[in-house]
Amino acid sequence: MATVALRNVVKSYDGVVALQGLEFETKDSEFFVLLGPSGAGKTTTLKVIAGLEDIDSGEVLFDGKVMTTVPTNLRPVGMAFESYALYPHFTVFENIANPLRAPGRKYAESNVSERVRRIAKMLKIEHLLDRYPGELSGGQKQRVSLGRTMVHEPSVYLLDEPLTHVDAKIRFDLRLQFHRLEELQKSTTIYVTHDYVEALSLGNRIGIIDHGRIVQIGEPKQIYYEPRNIFVAHLVGQPPINLLGAVLESVDQGATLLIPQGGFRIPLSARLFQALKNVNAPRELTVGIRPRDLEFTFDLKKATAQVLCDVFEPFGSFGLLSVLAQDMYLELLVDPEVHIEPETPLGLNFREERLIFFDPNTENNLLWSEH
16 A cells, blocks of 8 residues: 655656646545546646656655655556557556566465456456457457556556556446456545546545646535636536526525526525625626526426426436527536427526635635535
């Protein structure tokens, strides 16, 4: 087991900065997910931790020990690449067994065989052990690469988009296996992905990375419901968060949010209005609410806003409803069994406790606080 820490790490390629003072620290035996868009610096971060890339400045530490000058082969890490990096002239068995036969390793062949076959069974590739990489599909190659990483039980696993080329059914099965695997539970795992579903499903904590910097670190629920800014709010969740231009108003009857484009007002509790006053919130705000936190009703008199059904799409386990409020479209998740014709008048209500308030200039969450 180990903790991994990056302290003010800077890494450039031909004058282009990839990591800009990157900082984060894992916990011991933690499954830490690094989530971000393409080009954010995720893979570079893993290569720096593994020692595959030198850094311009800063420190990489394992259990408090500076590893910056320690070569890759002396770091207790196992890394699975998105690009597989398999030996084409080795069978699947030989590819997975390779780390156990490396110089300095002293495993009996019976032990090697037992480990390889156990990992292959878990990854559902035991029937492929005699094949060569050229005979495998992309998803099969990905699982072989993952098996090779797991077989020697390192202190730190570095997993770079390991499920990218795996079909949906295998991806779901492997996500469950990641939760169950004793090897991963005993080790620290840093898992890179651009898929927010993987991040929310797997991560004990999630680090959001953008342009080589950490934007926010938190538990999945914190990242989803308490995004630090609009970038994080957009990155996590599908369909994406609804964003509304709003004007904060205080009237005799209480505080409200005027939504000019939608032609309606959202009432605010005194508690929430006071919280916004305490942070000197601007009068003009951007308000976010996730599709699952909007509710529709056919009783227009009991609704905050009156809207028209635009498009209803059933997706089996959920339905996606798009509605038009004057000049503004909103999306909400509903029961897939509901049938709503286009242009049907509907009422819309907002879960006040799920409203997120952003400064329209900085795009930061006005009520966000470090946990």
